[in-house]
Amino acid sequence: MHEAGFGINTDILETNAINIALLIGLLIFSFGDSVRTSLKSRQDRISDNLDNAANRLILANFRYKDSVEALEKVRGKAIELQREKINELKKTKNSNFAQFQPYVVDEVKALKDLVLGQYRSFDRQLINRIFSFYQKHENKILIGNQKQTSALTR
Numbered sequence: 367m368h369e370a371g372f373g374i375n376t377d378i379l380e381t382n383a384i385n386i387a388l389l390i391g392l393l394i395f396s397f398g399d400s401v402r403t404s405l406k407s408r409q410d411r412i413s414d415n416l417d418n419a420a421n422r423l424i425l426a427n428f429r430y431k432d433s434v435e436a437l438e439k440v441r442g443k444a445i446e447l448q449r450e451k452i453n454e455l456k457k458t459k460n461s462n463f464a465q466f467q468p469y470v471v472d473e474v475k476a477l478k479d480l481v482l483g484q485y486r487s488f489d490r491q492l493i494n495r496i497f498s499f500y501q502k503h504e505n506k507i508l509i510g511n512q513k514q515t516s517a518l519t520r
Contacts, residue, residue: 452514459510466503473500 473496
């Protein structure tokens with residue numbers, strides 16, 4: 367008679383423990399080499415991938431460093447070119463001002479004389495043209511000075 371419940375069967379032949387042990391041993395013997403070679407090849411692939419990734423990282427760091435250096439050179443060159451352009455514009459402005467200053471002084475003097483009544487026979491359109499030319503010239507000088515001031519403050 368069997369008793370119901372949970373218990374441990376200690377009869378080795380009845381539990382097939384020997385058959386299971388033999389089956390596990392046979393499986394290990396049969397497939398052990400293929401599993402080892404498969405694991406070894408997988409380990410080698412992973413190792414190669416890690417080495418390649420490390421090499422790519424080193425190469426990327428070198429490229430990044432070179433790019434940063436090139437960027438700094440370009441920025442320095444851009445600043446240098448801006449300074450050269452500002453100096454060139456200053457020279458051009460000064461030479462243009464020196465070139466046109468006598469004409470402007472003469473025109474202003476003529477306008478003053480006209481206003482004072484010495485040259486009453488001038489045509490009104492001529493007076494307006496002279497005055498507008500003087501205003502344009504003064505505006506250009508003021509704008510140029512403002513641009514230079516703003517460029518130097520940057």
